[in-house]
Amino acid sequence: MAKRIDVSGLTAYYGSHKAIEDISMTVEPRSVTAFIGPSGCGKSTFLRTLNRMHEVTPGGRVEGKVLLDDEDLYGTHVDPVAVRRTVGMVFQRPNPFPTMSIFDNVAAGLRLNGSYKKSELGDVVEKSLKGANLWNEVKDRLNKPGSGLSGGQQQRLCIARAIAVEPQVLLMDEPCSALDPISTLAIEDLIGELKERFTIVIVTHNMQQAARVSDRTAFFNLSAVGQPGKLVEIDETERIFSNPSVQATEDYISGRFG
Amino acid sequence: MSNATITPPAPGTNSLSAARLPRWSPYAIAVGAVAIGCAIGLGAGLGSQIQWGLIAAVLFVLGTYGIAAAVEGKRQAKDRVATSVVWVAFILAVIPLVSLIWETVSRGVKVLDVFFLTHSMGVVTDYEPGGGIYHAIIGTLEQVGLATLISVPIGLLTAIYLVEYGRGKLAKAVTFFVDVMTGIPSIVAGLFILSFWILILGFSYSGFAGSMALSILMIPVVVRSTEEMLKLVPNELREASLALGVPKWRTILKVVLPTSIGGITTGVMLAIARIAGETAPVLLLVWGNPLINTDPFQGPQSSLPLYIYQQYQNSGGSPAAYDRAWAAALVLIAFIMILNLVARGIARWKAPKTGR
Numbered sequence: 295m296a297k298r299i300d301v302s303g304l305t306a307y308y309g310s311h312k313a314i315e316d317i318s319m320t321v322e323p324r325s326v327t328a329f330i331g332p333s334g335c336g337k338s339t340f341l342r343t344l345n346r347m348h349e350v351t352p353g354g355r356v357e358g359k360v361l362l363d364d365e366d367l368y369g370t371h372v373d374p375v376a377v378r379r380t381v382g383m384v385f386q387r388p389n390p391f392p393t394m395s396i397f398d399n400v401a402a403g404l405r406l407n408g409s410y411k412k413s414e415l416g417d418v419v420e421k422s423l424k425g426a427n428l429w430n431e432v433k434d435r436l437n438k439p440g441s442g443l444s445g446g447q448q449q450r451l452c453i454a455r456a457i458a459v460e461p462q463v464l465l466m467d468e469p470c471s472a473l474d475p476i477s478t479l480a481i482e483d484l485i486g487e488l489k490e491r492f493t494i495v496i497v498t499h500n501m502q503q504a505a506r507v508s509d510r511t512a513f514f515n516l517s518a519v520g521q522p523g524k525l526v527e528i529d530e531t532e533r534i535f536s537n538p539s540v541q542a543t544e545d546y547i548s549g550r551f552g
Numbered sequence: 553m554s555n556a557t558i559t560p561p562a563p564g565t566n567s568l569s570a571a572r573l574p575r576w577s578p579y580a581i582a583v584g585a586v587a588i589g590c591a592i593g594l595g596a597g598l599g600s601q602i603q604w605g606l607i608a609a610v611l612f613v614l615g616t617y618g619i620a621a622a623v624e625g626k627r628q629a630k631d632r633v634a635t636s637v638v639w640v641a642f643i644l645a646v647i648p649l650v651s652l653i654w655e656t657v658s659r660g661v662k663v664l665d666v667f668f669l670t671h672s673m674g675v676v677t678d679y680e681p682g683g684g685i686y687h688a689i690i691g692t693l694e695q696v697g698l699a700t701l702i703s704v705p706i707g708l709l710t711a712i713y714l715v716e717y718g719r720g721k722l723a724k725a726v727t728f729f730v731d732v733m734t735g736i737p738s739i740v741a742g743l744f745i746l747s748f749w750i751l752i753l754g755f756s757y758s759g760f761a762g763s764m765a766l767s768i769l770m771i772p773v774v775v776r777s778t779e780e781m782l783k784l785v786p787n788e789l790r791e792a793s794l795a796l797g798v799p800k801w802r803t804i805l806k807v808v809l810p811t812s813i814g815g816i817t818t819g820v821m822l823a824i825a826r827i828a829g830e831t832a833p834v835l836l837l838v839w840g841n842p843l844i845n846t847d848p849f850q851g852p853q854s855s856l857p858l859y860i861y862q863q864y865q866n867s868g869g870s871p872a873a874y875d876r877a878w879a880a881a882l883v884l885i886a887f888i889m890i891l892n893l894v895a896r897g898i899a900r901w902k903a904p905k906t907g908r
Contacts, residue, residue: 347795352719379797389788393810393902403796406806452792459796 331514336523446477660882707774742833759848777819821895
């Protein structure tokens with residue numbers, strides 16, 4: 295199921311503005327990789343290049359290579375739609391489809407792709423909601439609108455929606471930043487379970503969260519405002535938080551800047 | 553020691569409280585202003601009640617300021633003046649509307665009955681009583697229906713192009729021409745179709761010719777309102793759908809449009825209401841017909857606004873024709889009102905659910 299991601303020499307632009315420059319890293323399968331770094335350093339941009347969501351933004355373009363188990367996501371004739379079915383994404387703000395019920399939200403990926411058997415749909419929805427630890431809370435109101443749930447439940451609904459299409463990789467862009475500590479804990483527990491099945495990449499501003507949930511941590515930084523963001527280092531989470539090899543990482547983690 | 557110099561506030565008073573006018577004071581001032589306005593009008597022998605009303609309105613605003621300034625102070629007085637100006641403006645805006653509806657209903661109900669709705673003007677001349685608007689209702693429904701069938705797909709697709717795909721010069725040009733089209737006078741749209749369809753291509757007068765002119769008027773309204781509604785759909789929903797591996801066209805069809813369908817429907821209904829009352833292009837292209845013609849592609853038809861105009865214009869002042877014109881106007885207003893209610897119903901039914 296889970297796949298390894300190999301990034302080499304990746305540079306991403308918004309129009310003429312270079313957002314991130316020359317990033318190379320490896321994301322291991324069945325593990326959680328956390329991206330940390332100051333705002334505007336290109337963590338989210340980099341995350342979005344991993345499933346070609348970056349080019350959805352007008353003017354967004356990418357140079358370099360992203361290999362998903364030896365397949366280049368940016369190769370010629372690669373269909374971005376197929377890439378996004380393989381590499382799922384959860385966003386910062388919970389965004390369930392407002393016109394759809396809870397059931398339809400989870401089933402949306404399969405239904406809108408048109409590749410499903412009607413008889414299996416119910417099982418897939420139940421499995422995905424159980425996978426997102428939401429089944430017990432919503433099993434009696436699957437036909438109610440998804441927007442009636444609490445913020446934390448909505449975010450887990452979005453995770454269920456993302457895993458329902460059985461991606462290989464799950465990208466999470468600050469999935470807990472709009473949630474209270476209890477909902478955050480629920481999502482973090484969930485991440486721990488999901489890494490058995492998926493390769494997970496998570497962007498977070500919360501250092502403790504990175505330390506709690508991730509196996510490996512990447513630190514991004516930018517030299518000045520307006521300059522492109524760069525990968526400073528990537529290593530085992532324990533090493534990054536105890537004995538990083540670059541001084542800037544230690545400064546950032548311990549709260550000293552400049 | 554120094555504590556002794558602080559005088560505790562007297563029981564029941566508060567340094568933050570001040571004199572306030574009672575809650576009923578605006579109504580009292582309004583009643584007083586109207587009474588004085590009427591008294592001045594009667595005393596000075598002013599013939600027009602509009603003048604009485606204006607005097608009352610000015611007195612209401614001035615009186616509010618004076619009384620509030622005397623009791624509450626200047627700041628509250630300004631606040632109350634702003635409120636009273638809003639009320640006066642609201643009433644001034646509502647008076648013409650109410651009087652128009654009152655006039656139409658009171659004059660229109662005279663001849664409005666089932667006979668009137670189900671008979672044409674085939675066997676009565678415009679001078680005689682009798683007859684009805686069946687042919688005009690048929691004409692309006694068919695012409696507006698055809699215009700809607702032409703305009704809604706074109707307008708919807710244009711708006712989708714502008715919001716979801718349009719970049720660069722082409723999108724700017726389309727936006728510009730839609731803006732220009734919004735400002736086309738209806739008679740010009742009628743003349744365009746007249747010269748193109750009837751004079752150059754040689755077709756005859758028909759309901760369909762009218763529909764084409766009406767769709768020229770309708771398309772920009774549909775484009776504009778749909779565009780605004782599509783822009784209201786949060787980008788996060790599009791991204792959520794794209795990130796699930798859904799192609800862009802399905803995202804638009806299954807996520808963006810359903811989310812905004814309520815607003816789009818309202819916009820379409822408003823556009824229909826706008827063209828249902830058009831007379832000029834219909835006059836030029838549909839020509840008018842006292843007989844029932846159910847075929848919009850062949851021969852002249854009638855329509856409600858055209859019927860109203862012709863009853864007024866061609867009857868030489870016959871009271872029977874005036875009654876029919878008012879009744880037709882009432883039917884037209886009711887038709888548009890029903891459309892609006894239907895649109896609101898659909899908008900409410902289709903609106904994104906927030907309930908638990």
